[in-house]
Each structure stands twice: as C-alpha cells, then as structure tokens.
Amino acid sequence: MGQFSWTRFLAILRKEFQQIIRDRPSVGLAIGMPVMMLMLFGYAVNTDVDHLPTVVWDQSMSQDSRDMISALRNSTYLDPDYFVRGYDEVGRFLDSAKARVAVIIPPDYGKQVQGNGNATIQVLVDGSDPTSARAAMSAVQTVGFNAGWALQSQRLTEQGGAPPSLPVQVETRVWYNPDMKSTVFNIPGLIGLILQNVIAMLTSFSMVREKERGTMEQLVVTPVRPAELMLGKLLPFVFIGFVSLTMVLLIGMYWFQVPPKGSVPLLFLLSTLFLITILAIGLLISTVARTQLQAMQMTVLLILPSILLSGFVFPRETMPALLQGLGGLLPLTYFLVIVRGIFLKGVGLDFLWQQTMILSVFAIGLFVLAAKKFRKNLD
Structure with missing residues (x-):
C-alpha cells in the first residue's frame, strides 16, 4: 500500500461535497426530514385524550x-x-x-x-x-x-x-366496539394505510425506473401518445390495488375476525376513488424524483405524516389546530373515516358523503395536475 496522501483525500472529499450540494432534493430531505420528524412526533404523538x-x-x-x-x-x-x-x-x-x-x-x-x-x-x-x-x-x-x-x-x-x-x-x-378491542380499530385503518403505501411506492418507482434505465426516452420517440403511455403504466397498479384490497379485507374478516358491518360493494367503490388519488400522488412523485432513492425518500415524506396526522393511531382531536389542518390535506384522513364507518358502524353514503366529496376533489385535482406534469416532462 502506498503512503496516505492528504492531497488525494481532500480532492475526494471536495468532490463528494460538490455532488451532495448538486443533489438539491436529497440535501433538502436530509435537512428537512429530521426537523419534520421531531415536530410531528413532538406534537402529534399525544396519548392524553381531551377536548x-x-x-x-x-x-x-x-x-x-x-x-x-x-x-x-x-x-x-x-x-x-x-x-x-x-x-x-x-x-x-x-x-x-x-x-x-x-x-x-x-x-x-x-x-x-x-x-x-x-x-x-x-x-x-x-x-x-x-x-x-x-x-x-x-x-x-x-x-x-x-x-x-x-x-x-x-x-x-x-x-x-x-x-x-x-x-x-x-x-x-x-x-360499535363494545369490547373495545384494538384490533377492531386497527384492521380497517390498516386497509387504507397499506393501499396508500404499496400503490404510491410502486407507481413512483415504476416511472423513475424507466428514467434510470433510459427506456423512457425510447418510449417518447415512439408514436405512443402521453395519455396512452400514462394510462398503460397506471392501470396495472389499479389491478394490484384491488388485489391488495381484497387480500387485506379477507384476512381482516376471517383471520382477525373483523367483518364489515356495512356494504362491501360501497367499500370497493370508495376504495377505487382512494386508489385514483394515490396513483396521482405516485405519478407526481415520479415526475419530481430523478432516482429511485429520491422516490423512496419522497414516499416516506408521505407515509410518516399519514401515520401520525390522519387519525390512524392518535385521535386528531388531541392535536394542535395547525397539525389538524395539515392532516386535513392528507387523503388518508378522509378514507379512514370512510373505511371505519363502513366496517365498524355500518353507515352508508348518507353519513359519508362529505368525506366522499372531499376525496373526489383530491382525486380529480391531483390526477389532472399529475397528468399535466407528466405530459410536460415527456415534451
């Protein structure tokens, strides 16, 4: 082995710092994520139930x-x-x-x-x-x-x-839950969380993988139109979403003994609305991220607030008003009310229409925004 050279060492060190600084999304995530996690855990994780x-x-x-x-x-x-x-x-x-x-x-x-x-x-x-x-x-x-x-x-x-x-x-x-079993509360919530995490991650990774492999450029030069390409890429994940929904629903019903008290067709219908929203979020992430690592980091930025601020674990009533407002920007917040309402209370659209309307606005708005950004990137 040769003698250690401080000149070579400093050159490598300088090169690595330059690469990190040029990768602005990763730098922003590295600095912003710890602050966000501390603020979320500090205020949202509150086991004292009041108001x-x-x-x-x-x-x-x-x-x-x-x-x-x-x-x-x-x-x-x-x-x-x-x-x-x-x-x-x-x-x-x-x-x-x-x-x-x-x-x-x-x-x-x-x-x-x-x-x-x-x-x-x-x-x-x-x-x-x-x-x-x-x-x-x-x-x-x-x-x-x-x-x-x-x-x-x-x-x-x-x-x-x-x-x-x-x-x-x-x-x-x-x-609704006379024995106050945590499983009865958690299983319906897990349906929404699993659908969100799996579909958002798979969608964003699929698009970014095309960029990394260079196959996206090959698709662009073909006669395939942006709408055809986008729908062709997204529809398989709709199928995967329904398979995931069916699996977790059957496991929750027969393994954990938590059957839905309401309409299963209504649950599938409103889950479709939620899937469209999550597909749009995954597509948005893919248009911003340049690597699969960045896509994973951005997906984590979605997953962590969803767990803490949507009401999945902690009651939203115990959170400060600011965090309640941030939780209101998450589609999972409204889907949890829907899925728990159907599972535990057996209610229908007459009680869930407000959450359904808000989720519809999310689905349409995010999908239109994702489609425009996707088309712009292709152009």
Whole structure:
C-alpha cells in the first residue's frame, strides 16, 4: 500500500461535497426530514385524550343539569358543543363521527339532586377508537362524581347532614366496539394505510425506473401518445390495488375476525376513488424524483405524516389546530373515516358523503395536475 496522501483525500472529499450540494432534493430531505420528524412526533404523538366532541341531550333543563354540563366542559376532556332533543339525533351524531361521546341527562335529574338522592346520567361512547373511549369513560365518571359530590356537599352541609357516597351515578354504554378491542380499530385503518403505501411506492418507482434505465426516452420517440403511455403504466397498479384490497379485507374478516358491518360493494367503490388519488400522488412523485432513492425518500415524506396526522393511531382531536389542518390535506384522513364507518358502524353514503366529496376533489385535482406534469416532462 502506498503512503496516505492528504492531497488525494481532500480532492475526494471536495468532490463528494460538490455532488451532495448538486443533489438539491436529497440535501433538502436530509435537512428537512429530521426537523419534520421531531415536530410531528413532538406534537402529534399525544396519548392524553381531551377536548372530545360531545353531544348532550338535556331532558331536565334545570340549573343542576346546566351545572353538570359546565363541569364537563371545565374538565377539558369533553367539549359539549352539540345539543339535541332525542335518541335519533344522538345516533346520527355518533354515526357520522361528529361526536365521540353522548351525555343523556334524564328529566328527573334536578329533582333527584334536589331531593338528595342518587342522580343518574347515561353516557354513550364511540368505542371504535378504544383509546378515546376509555379516556371519555374515565373523564365522565370522574367529573360526574366530583360535580355531584360538590353540589350535594354544599347543600347537605347547609342542612347539617352528610353527603351520600355516590351523588351522581354514570351508566356507560359503548357503541360499535363494545369490547373495545384494538384490533377492531386497527384492521380497517390498516386497509387504507397499506393501499396508500404499496400503490404510491410502486407507481413512483415504476416511472423513475424507466428514467434510470433510459427506456423512457425510447418510449417518447415512439408514436405512443402521453395519455396512452400514462394510462398503460397506471392501470396495472389499479389491478394490484384491488388485489391488495381484497387480500387485506379477507384476512381482516376471517383471520382477525373483523367483518364489515356495512356494504362491501360501497367499500370497493370508495376504495377505487382512494386508489385514483394515490396513483396521482405516485405519478407526481415520479415526475419530481430523478432516482429511485429520491422516490423512496419522497414516499416516506408521505407515509410518516399519514401515520401520525390522519387519525390512524392518535385521535386528531388531541392535536394542535395547525397539525389538524395539515392532516386535513392528507387523503388518508378522509378514507379512514370512510373505511371505519363502513366496517365498524355500518353507515352508508348518507353519513359519508362529505368525506366522499372531499376525496373526489383530491382525486380529480391531483390526477389532472399529475397528468399535466407528466405530459410536460415527456415534451
């Protein structure tokens, strides 16, 4: 071996730094990804569940019931912002996921409290998310006990008596997932996440691979038109997406014992809409990335926020408003509401039309943008 040369070493070092600086997408990802990961994990990974949207049916309409609602709001665990006048309306709020908790106060609540008896309220909890359900049940039990205890203590102390042991009892019922199994919550969400990750990665890699091998230039000089080339490249991934959807659906149904309560044809129809959106995202990535490594890095930039901000793991209600807004830019956020609504609640388009419309806007807008950018790159 020859003697170590600092001149040759510095020349190689300078050359590598020059190549790294010229590769601006990789430099941007290397600098931006750690910051993004720290911010996302720091704010989105929050196991403390609070400010859950809550619907209230106050049949008592008394000062005591209003005190109970104020106590629920002051706890910061629940946000009783919706008020209804019947079980049908309560069911619609829970089915549509506008509310995660329902508090039902009976007509004689005020008389029970005034009479120093044990008052009872009913609480319905959306059990499709076990984490939120457990937190809501614990919060209502605690707030109900504390509020009732304080009220009774004050009144009975004035009368010279002792307060009862349980001034306010809470009867809790869990809807959609009575056993609060995490598997029931996770399996439908995994369907959307798997479809997104597999299709986006395969689509972007396929296009970039053509660039790296030089076959894209060969296709350009042929009589094949851009629309024909794009559709010919993308349609096989639609087929792969349906195969993946069918596989995970069958495994979820028969292996994990999580059958869909709603319409399977509707699930496939809305999954097609989601697939078109993800294909467009994969096509956009392929028009920007120059290498498969860059395509993988950009796909990771999509996957990581989707896991943290879409509601796949952590309730979106616990996130800061900014992160909730960023999560609203992810197609997976709306597809998770759709797939969990069909799987766990058995709802149809009458409850899922809003998410379907938003997903349609994503699909059309992203596909048109991807098609124009793809055609421009070919030209």
